[in-house]
Amino acid sequence: MALRAGDSQAAMTGVKEKVLTLDTMNSSIRRVEYAVRGPIVLRALELERELRQGVKKPFTEVIRANIGDAQAMGQKPITFLRQPDLLNSPDFPEDAKSRAEHILRACGGHSLGAYSISSGIQLIREDVARYIQQRDGGISADPNNIFLSAGASDAIVTVLKLLVAGEGRARSGVLIPIPQYPLYSAALAELNAVQVDYYLDEERVWALDVAELRRALRQAREHCRPCALCVINPGNPTGQVQTRECIEAVIRFAFEERLFLLADEVYQDNVYAEGSQFHSFKKVLTEMGSPYAEQQELASFHSVSKGYMGECGFRSGYVEVVNMDAAVQQQMQKLMSVRLCPPVPGQVLLDVVVSPPAPSDPSFAQFQAEKQAVLAELAAKAKLTEQVFNESPGIRCNPVQGAMYSFPRMQLPPRAVQHAQELGLAPDMFFCMSLLEETGICVVPGSGFGQREGTYHFRMTILPPMEKLRPLLEKLSQFHAKFTQEYS
Amino acid sequence: MALRAGDSQAAMTGVKEKVLTLDTMNSSIRRVEYAVRGPIVLRALELERELRQGVKKPFTEVIRANIGDAQAMGQKPITFLRQPDLLNSPDFPEDAKSRAEHILRACGGHSLGAYSISSGIQLIREDVARYIQQRDGGISADPNNIFLSAGASDAIVTVLKLLVAGEGRARSGVLIPIPQYPLYSAALAELNAVQVDYYLDEERVWALDVAELRRALRQAREHCRPCALCVINPGNPTGQVQTRECIEAVIRFAFEERLFLLADEVYQDNVYAEGSQFHSFKKVLTEMGSPYAEQQELASFHSVSKGYMGECGFRSGYVEVVNMDAAVQQQMQKLMSVRLCPPVPGQVLLDVVVSPPAPSDPSFAQFQAEKQAVLAELAAKAKLTEQVFNESPGIRCNPVQGAMYSFPRMQLPPRAVQHAQELGLAPDMFFCMSLLEETGICVVPGSGFGQREGTYHFRMTILPPMEKLRPLLEKLSQFHAKFTQEYS
Numbered sequence: 001m002a003l004r005a006g007d008s009q010a011a012m013t014g015v016k017e018k019v020l021t022l023d024t025m026n027s028s029i030r031r032v033e034y035a036v037r038g039p040i041v042l043r044a045l046e047l048e049r050e051l052r053q054g055v056k057k058p059f060t061e062v063i064r065a066n067i068g069d070a071q072a073m074g075q076k077p078i079t080f081l082r083q084p085d086l087l088n089s090p091d092f093p094e095d096a097k098s099r100a101e102h103i104l105r106a107c108g109g110h111s112l113g114a115y116s117i118s119s120g121i122q123l124i125r126e127d128v129a130r131y132i133q134q135r136d137g138g139i140s141a142d143p144n145n146i147f148l149s150a151g152a153s154d155a156i157v158t159v160l161k162l163l164v165a166g167e168g169r170a171r172s173g174v175l176i177p178i179p180q181y182p183l184y185s186a187a188l189a190e191l192n193a194v195q196v197d198y199y200l201d202e203e204r205v206w207a208l209d210v211a212e213l214r215r216a217l218r219q220a221r222e223h224c225r226p227c228a229l230c231v232i233n234p235g236n237p238t239g240q241v242q243t244r245e246c247i248e249a250v251i252r253f254a255f256e257e258r259l260f261l262l263a264d265e266v267y268q269d270n271v272y273a274e275g276s277q278f279h280s281f282k283k284v285l286t287e288m289g290s291p292y293a294e295q296q297e298l299a300s301f302h303s304v305s306k307g308y309m310g311e312c313g314f315r316s317g318y319v320e321v322v323n324m325d326a327a328v329q330q331q332m333q334k335l336m337s338v339r340l341c342p343p344v345p346g347q348v349l350l351d352v353v354v355s356p357p358a359p360s361d362p363s364f365a366q367f368q369a370e371k372q373a374v375l376a377e378l379a380a381k382a383k384l385t386e387q388v389f390n391e392s393p394g395i396r397c398n399p400v401q402g403a404m405y406s407f408p409r410m411q412l413p414p415r416a417v418q419h420a421q422e423l424g425l426a427p428d429m430f431f432c433m434s435l436l437e438e439t440g441i442c443v444v445p446g447s448g449f450g451q452r453e454g455t456y457h458f459r460m461t462i463l464p465p466m467e468k469l470r471p472l473l474e475k476l477s478q479f480h481a482k483f484t485q486e487y488s
Numbered sequence: 489m490a491l492r493a494g495d496s497q498a499a500m501t502g503v504k505e506k507v508l509t510l511d512t513m514n515s516s517i518r519r520v521e522y523a524v525r526g527p528i529v530l531r532a533l534e535l536e537r538e539l540r541q542g543v544k545k546p547f548t549e550v551i552r553a554n555i556g557d558a559q560a561m562g563q564k565p566i567t568f569l570r571q572p573d574l575l576n577s578p579d580f581p582e583d584a585k586s587r588a589e590h591i592l593r594a595c596g597g598h599s600l601g602a603y604s605i606s607s608g609i610q611l612i613r614e615d616v617a618r619y620i621q622q623r624d625g626g627i628s629a630d631p632n633n634i635f636l637s638a639g640a641s642d643a644i645v646t647v648l649k650l651l652v653a654g655e656g657r658a659r660s661g662v663l664i665p666i667p668q669y670p671l672y673s674a675a676l677a678e679l680n681a682v683q684v685d686y687y688l689d690e691e692r693v694w695a696l697d698v699a700e701l702r703r704a705l706r707q708a709r710e711h712c713r714p715c716a717l718c719v720i721n722p723g724n725p726t727g728q729v730q731t732r733e734c735i736e737a738v739i740r741f742a743f744e745e746r747l748f749l750l751a752d753e754v755y756q757d758n759v760y761a762e763g764s765q766f767h768s769f770k771k772v773l774t775e776m777g778s779p780y781a782e783q784q785e786l787a788s789f790h791s792v793s794k795g796y797m798g799e800c801g802f803r804s805g806y807v808e809v810v811n812m813d814a815a816v817q818q819q820m821q822k823l824m825s826v827r828l829c830p831p832v833p834g835q836v837l838l839d840v841v842v843s844p845p846a847p848s849d850p851s852f853a854q855f856q857a858e859k860q861a862v863l864a865e866l867a868a869k870a871k872l873t874e875q876v877f878n879e880s881p882g883i884r885c886n887p888v889q890g891a892m893y894s895f896p897r898m899q900l901p902p903r904a905v906q907h908a909q910e911l912g913l914a915p916d917m918f919f920c921m922s923l924l925e926e927t928g929i930c931v932v933p934g935s936g937f938g939q940r941e942g943t944y945h946f947r948m949t950i951l952p953p954m955e956k957l958r959p960l961l962e963k964l965s966q967f968h969a970k971f972t973q974e975y976s
Contacts, residue, residue, distance in 0.1 A: 031677040035670050035936020040920055044930040059928030063960060065948045066930045068724075068892040070798025073951040075862060078797055080855040081840055089579045113799040150638055150803070153827055161678075182523050186826045189519040190649075236556075309566055310558025311601040313832030315638070338674045339641055343831040344801030352569055367568040374563060404556040432528055440547030442532040442554045448523020460553045463561040472551060 018325040019227060019260045019297055025328055026165045029335055036067055037118060037337035045117070069115045072108030095361050103348055112344045118337035120148025120318070121344075124351040128318055131354035135268075136283040141320060147332065148318045148342045148350065152266045152303040155319035157187050159299045162332055163228050163260060164193040173226035175216055175259070177208065179407060179449035179457070181236040194224040199452060202409065205398050206240035210249045217257060228260040229253075234267040234278065234402030237449050237459040239382070241276040241401040247284045255296050263300040266317070269307035272379035273401035282322055298322040304346070304353050306404065308374040311353075316346030378404070381462040381469055388470065392477035394484055405459050407446065410480060412456050416487035428456040435479050441472060506813040507715060507748045507785055513816055514653045517823055524555055525606060525825035533605070557603045560596030583849050591836055600832045606825035608636025608806070609832075612839040616806055619842035623756075624771040629808060635820065636806045636830045636838065640754045640791035643807035645675050647787045650820055651716050651748060652681040661714035663704055663747070665696065666938035667895060667945070669724040673938070682712040687940060690897065693886050694728035698737045705745060716748040717741075722755040722766065722890030725937050725947040727870070729764040729889040735772045743784050751788040754805070757795035760867035761889035770810055786810040792834070792841050794892065796862040799841075804834030866892070869950040869957055876958065880965035882972055893947050895934065898968060900944050904975035916944040923967050929960060 022030065041064075048062050064072065071077060086092045087100060106123035108114030119125065125143040132141035149155035164172045173194035176184045188195045198216040200206040208231065220226045231250060233242045242250075254261045263281035271278050282300055286293050303317035321329060356371075357363040382400035389397035389408045397408035412427050420430035428445035436442050446457025464472055510518065529552075536550050552560065559565060574580045575588060594611035596602030607613065613631040620629035637643035652660045661682035664672045676683045686704035688694040696719065708714045719738060721730045730738075742749045751769035759766050770788050774781050791805035809817060844859075845851040870888035877885035877896045885896035900915050908918035916933035924930050934945025952960055 028678050028680045032674045033670065033677070033936070034674045035932050038932075038936060040917070040924060040930060040932060043921065044924060047924065047928065057928065058926055062924075062928045062930055063952060063956065064930045065952060065960070066932045068794060068798075068949055068951065069800050070794075070862075070892070070951050071800070073949070074953045075798055075951070076858075077799070078855065078858050078862075080845060080851050080858075081797060081799065081837060085579075089577065091573075091577045091579060107801070112801045113797075115800045150831065151828065157827075182521065183826060186520045186522045189521070190516050190823075190826075192516045306556060306558075309569060309601075310556075310563055311565070311569065312557050312559070312603045313595070313599070313601045313829070315829070315831040335678075338671060338678075339645075340639065341801070341803070343638065343803040343834060345833040346831060349569060357568060363568050367566065370564075370566050370568075374558075374566075404558070429528070433531065436528060436532060436535065436550075438546055440535065440545065440550045442528060442550055442552045444523050444526075444528060444554045448521070448526060461556055461561070463556065463558050463563070464551055464553060465562045468551065472553070 015291075016258065016295060018323075018328070019258050020163060020328050021325050022327045022331070024165060024227070025162050025331060029161055029331060032335060032338065034334065034338045037340070041066055067115065069108060070113075071111040072114035074109055077111055077113050093362060095357070095363055099352070099355075103351055107344065112348065114344075116341040116344055116347060118339075118341055119333060120146070120342055121347055121351075124148065124347050125318075127351050127355050128320075132282070132320060136280055136286070139283055139286045141282075145321050145324070145329075146318055147321070147336060148316070148347050150315040150317070150342050150346065151305055151312075152264070152301040152317035152319075153183050154315070154342070155299075155301050155317055156183060156262070156264065158332060158335060159262060159319060159321075160187050160191060160193070160228075161335065162328060164188075164191040166225055169223060169225070171224045172228075173220045173224035174262075175213065175220070175226060175229040177230070177232060177235070177238075179237050179446065179451055181232060181264070182448055184230060185450070194220065194226075196220040196224070196226055197450065200235070200238060200240070202398065202452075202455075205401070206235055206238040208242055208246055208250065210253050213250070213253055226257075226259065228262055230262040230264065231281070232264040233281075234270060236264070236267065236403050237405045237407045237444075239398065239400040239403045239405055239407060241271050241273065241278060244277075244279045244284060247279055247281060248288060251281070251285055251288060251292055251296060255292055261296065261298045263298060265300055266303040266306050267403040268302065269375070270378065270404060271402040272375075272382045273399055276401040278402070282320065285322065295323060297324055299324070304350050307353075308371045309353055310374075311349055314346040314349045315343055316350045318350065377466060378462060381466065382406075384469060385460070385462050385473060388473035388477065392480065395477060395480060400462060404461050404463060406462060407449070407457050407459050409455055409457050411484070413484055413487040416483065419487065428458060431456070431480075431483060432458055434483060435476065439475055439479055441476055441479075443476075503779075504746065504783060506811075506816070507746050508651060508816050509813050510815045510819070512653060512715070513650050513819065517649055517819060520823060520826065522822065522826045525828070529554055555603065557596060558601075559599040560602035562597055565599055565601050581850060583845070583851055587840070587843075591839055595832065600836065602832075604829040604832055604835060606827075606829055607821060608634070608830055609835055609839075612636065612835050613806075615839050615842050616808075620770070620808060624768055624774070627771055627774045629770075633809050633812070633817075634806055635809070635824060636804070636835050638803040638805070638830050638834065639793055639800075640752070640789040640805035640807075641671050642803070642830070643787075643789055643805055644671060644750070644752065646820065646823060647750060647807060647809075648675050648679060648681070648716075649823065650816060652676075652679040654713055657711060657713070659712045660716070661708045661712035662750075663701065663708070663714060663717040665718070665720060665723070665726075666940075667725050667934065668938055669720055669752070670936055672718060682708065682714075684708040684712070684714055685938065688723070688726060688728070690886065690940075690943075693889070694723055694726040696730055696734050696738065698741050701738070701741055714745075714747065716750060718750040718752065719769070720752040721769075722758060724752070724755065724891050725893045725895040725932075727886065727888040727891045727893055727895060729759050729761065729766060732765075732767045732772060735767055735769060736776060739769070739773055739776060739780055739784060743780055749784065749786045751786060753788055754791040754794050755891040756790065757863070758866065758892060759890040760863075760870045761887055764889040766890070770808065773810065783811055785812055787812070792838050795841075796859045797841055798862075799837055802834040802837045803831055804838045806838065865954060866950060869954065870894075872957060873948070873950050873961060876961035876965065880968065883965060883968060888950060892949050892951060894950060895937070895945050895947050897934075897943055897945050899972070901972055901975040904971065907975065916946060919944070919968075919971060920946055922971060923964065927963055927967055929964055929967075931964075
C-alpha cells in the first residue's frame with residue numbers, strides 16, 4: 001500500500017499526525033461562518049472570565065448586545081409561561097431548591113429561557129466531567145472536551161459532519177457494525193459518505209471480531225478513504241456488551257489503521273447479564289498507555305434518553321472528545337454555534353442525572369430505590385425475553401446482555417420470502433407488517449438495521465411492563481408459528 | 489432562455505410543476521432511511537387512529553415495541569428528576585393544572601420524558617394551526633402542514649437541506665437578503681449550495697426591491713440553478729417591516745421565476761413603528777388568489793425565542809409549509825424522524841404561547857399586562873436607539889420598525905480601515921473588537937451579516953434594560969467619535 005500523509009513524519013518523531021485535521025476535515029464545514037457567535041463573542045467570554053478573576057479593565061461588566069437573547073438581558077419570563085414560582089414553594093424540597101439555585105446562577109439572566117453558550121452551560125460541563133472521572137475510576141476528564149447536545153444523535157451527526165470529505169475514491173468511509181442503529185446509515189447517506197459494513201458475529205453473541213474489521217477495511221480501501229470506526233457498546237439493536245479484551249483490540253486496530261473512533265455508549269448504564277460489565281473506550285484507551293492514550297482520537301457519546309431515567313423527550317446528551325486536533329475542535333465548536341445552543345431544560349436534566357443525590361441527601365433513599373427497581377426490572381425482562389423466544393421453534397435469541405432490545409433471528413418459509421418479494425417488501429418487513437396488522441405488536445424488521453444476506457431478524461424493545469411482556473412474547477411466538485405454517 | 493422542465497406541461501394545463509419535487513430535491517436526502525420510525529411505525533399510528541374511531545381489529549391496543557422509549561411504555565419518571573408533583577400542588581393555579589393535564593394526555597406515557605412523533609405532538613400542531621388561522625384573519629391552516637422544531641433554525645436548515653442539489657452550474661442557489669441573518673450563509677456553506685445575494689436598500693429603510701431581485705437572479709443563472717428565495721420579515725439584522733405591496737410583488741416574482749419561498753417570520757410579534765404592520769406571506773399569498781394561492785410553494789418559520797416571550801433556551805419553533813409537493817413533504821417528515829423529535833418541553837411551551845389565556849381565564853389580566861409591558865418597552869427602546877444614534881456624527885440609523893436590532897451605518901476613517909487591513913481584520917470587526925476591549929460593549933460587525941462594499945455597520949440588540957440602554961448608546965457613540973479622531 002502507498003505511504004499515507006503523515007507516515008514519514010510518524011517515522012521520524014514516533015508521533016502520528018492526527019487522522020482528523022484541518023486538511024482532512026469536511027471543507028464545507030471549514031467555510032461556515034456564524035458571526036453572531038464568532039470571534040467577538042469568544043473574546044467577550046474571555047473578558048468576563050478576566051473580570052471575575054479580578055483583572056483590571058476600563059469597564060466593570062460586559063454587555064452582550066450581540067444576540068437577541070431577551071432573558072439574558074434581564075427580561076423576566078412571562079408569569080403565565082412559568083407558573084408556579086417553585087423556588088418559593090413549600091412543596092419543593094430544600095436540597096432540590098438549592099440545586100436549582102446553583103444551576104440558575106449559571107444561566108444567562110438566571111433563567112432557563114436564555115441561550116447558553118453553544119457547547120453547553122460551563123457548570124454542567126464541569127459536572128459531566130466529574131461524573132466521567134468517577135465512572136472511569138479517577139481518570140480525569142476535561143470540561144473543555146465535553147459538548148452538550150440535543151440527545152446523542154445530535155452530537156453523533158456533528159462529529160460525522162466533521163469527518164466526511166472527498167469525492168470518488170477519496171470519499172470518506174465510516175465503518176459501522178451490522179446490525180447497526182440506523183442513525184448511522186441515515187447520517188452517512190445524507191452526508192454522501194461511504195458506509196463500510198463490518199459484521200458482528202451472531203454465533204458468538206454478536207462479538208466484534210478484529211479479523212472482520214480488517215476484511216471490511218481492506219475491501220473498503222479499494223473504493224474509498226476509510227477514516228473512522230464506529231462501535232456501539234452495549235449494542236443497539238443487538239444487546240451485547242463488549243469485553244475489555246475486545247475493546248483493547250479495537251483500539252489497537254484503529255490506531256494502526258489510522259481510524260478516528262466513535263464510541264456510542266448511550267446504554268452504559270444498561271448492563272444486565274452476569275459477568276458482563278461496561279468498559280468505556282476512554283478508560284481502556286487511557287489505561288493502555290502510550291501511544292494510544294496520547295494519540296488515538298476518540299469521541300464518546302452519552303444520553304439521558306436511556307439508562308434508568310429514560311428521559312427521551314428532553315433531547316439531551318453529550319460527546320466527550322479525546323485527542324482531537326485543537327483546530328478541528330474549534331471547528332466543531334463553531335459548527336455547534338450555528339444552532340445556538342442545546343435545549344436548556346435538557347441540559348439541566350443532564351446535570352441532575354450526572355449529579356445524583358449523595359447518601360447524606362434527603363432524596364437519596366428514594367432515588368436509589370427507584371433507580372435499582374428500574375434496572376432490576378429491565379434485567380428480569382431481558383432474561384424473560386431471551387427465554388420465551390428460545391422456547392419457540394424457528395426463533396433464536398442471543399442473551400440480552402445490555403441495552404434495551406432483543407434482536408432475535410427467525411426462520412421464514414421460502415413461500416413467505418417469495419410472497420414478500422412479489423409485494424416488493426423485504427421478507428422480514430412482510431412478517432412485521434403482518435404481525436402488526438393481526439396482533440397490534442409493532443416491532444422493526446432486521447432489514448432496517450442490516451443483517452447477513454438470507455437471515456431474518458426483528459428488533460423488539462424489552463420495555464413493555466412485565467405484566468404485558470410475557471403475553472406479548474408468547475403472542476409474537478404464536479404468530480410466528482402460525483405464519484410459518486401458513487406459508488409452508 | 490431555454491425552456492425549463494415543466495414549462496410545456498404548464499402551457500398545456502395552466503398548472504406549473506412544483507419547483508421542489510422528488511426529481512429536483514436533494515438526492516442524498518432521498519436515500520436516507522430510518523427504520524425505527526419507518527413505514528411500520530406510520531402504519532402503527534394509523535391503526536391507533538382507527539382503533540380510536542372504533543374500527544374493529546383483532547386486537548384492542550397497539551404495543552409499540554419498536555423504539556427505546558421507556559416512559560411511553562409506562563416507566564414512571566424518577567422522582568428526583570421531576571419533583572415536586574405540581575399537579576397535586578396547591579401552588580399551581582387550576583387553569584394551569586387543567587392545561588397541563590390536557591397536554592400530558594397527548595404525551596406518550598402521560599410524560600414529557602417520552603419521545604413525541606417526529607413532526608411534534610398532534611394536539612400542539614392543532615393548536616398552532618388554530619393560532620395561525622386566527623393571526624391570518626380566518627384563513628385556515630392544516631396541522632398536517634405544521635412541523636415543530638428545535639427553534640426556527642432547525643426547521644430552516646431542514647427545508648434548505650431538501651432544496652439543495654446538483655453540481656457545477658446545476659448547483660442550487662438560494663437568494664438571501666444582504667444584510668442577512670448568518671444562519672443562512674452558514675447553512676448554505678455547509679450544504680455546499682450557492683448563496684445568491686440580493687441587497688436591501690438602506691436609503692429606503694432597507695426596502696426589498698424586485699428590480700434588485702431580478703438583477704441578482706439574472707446574474708446567478710449564469711453560474712448556478714437558483715431554486716429558492718428567502719425573505720426575513722421583520723428584518724434581521726435590519727429591523728424593517730415589509731409592506732403588503734412589497735410582499736405581493738415578491739410573491740409574483742417568485743411565482744414567475746419558479747422559486748420556492750422561505751419566509752423567516754420569527755419577529756412577527758415584534759412590530760413597533762407607527763404605520764408598520766406585519767403581513768404573513770401565507771395570508772397575502774392566499775388573498776392574492778389564483779394561481780398563487782394554489783401553486784406558490786412556501787415555508788414560513790416561527791419561534792418562541794423572540795416575540796414578547798423571548799424563550800430562547802427552550803429551543804422551540806415551527807414551520808408551516810404551503811403547496812409543498814406531497815412526496816417531498818413525506819421526505820421532510822422522514823428526514824425529521826432521524827432526529828426522533830423536537831424537545832418536548834419546548835413543544836409544550838409553544839403550546840402555551842399559541843394558546844394564551846382567554847379574557848375569562850384567571851391568568852388573563854396578568855398575562856396581558858406583562859405582554860403589553862414587554863412590547864411597549866421594546867418599542868420605546870427601538871425609538872431611543874434610533875434617536876441617540878442619529879444624534880451622533882458619523883453614525884446613521886434607520887428606524888427600527890420591528891425585530892430586536894438596530895443596524896446602524898458608521899463612517900470609519902481611512903487610516904482605521906488601513907490599520908484593520910494590516911491586522912487582517914474587516915474594518916468593522918476592528919472597530920467592534922476595539923469597542924469591546926475598551927468599553928465591554930459586545931456588538932457584531934456588519935461584515936458578519938453582509939453589507940455593500942465600502943460601507944460599515946454593526947448590529948446591536950435593543951434588549952438591554954432601559955436604564956442601561958441610554959448610557960450604552962451614548963458610550964458607544966462617544967467611543968466612535970474618539971475612534972474616528974484617533975485614526976484621522
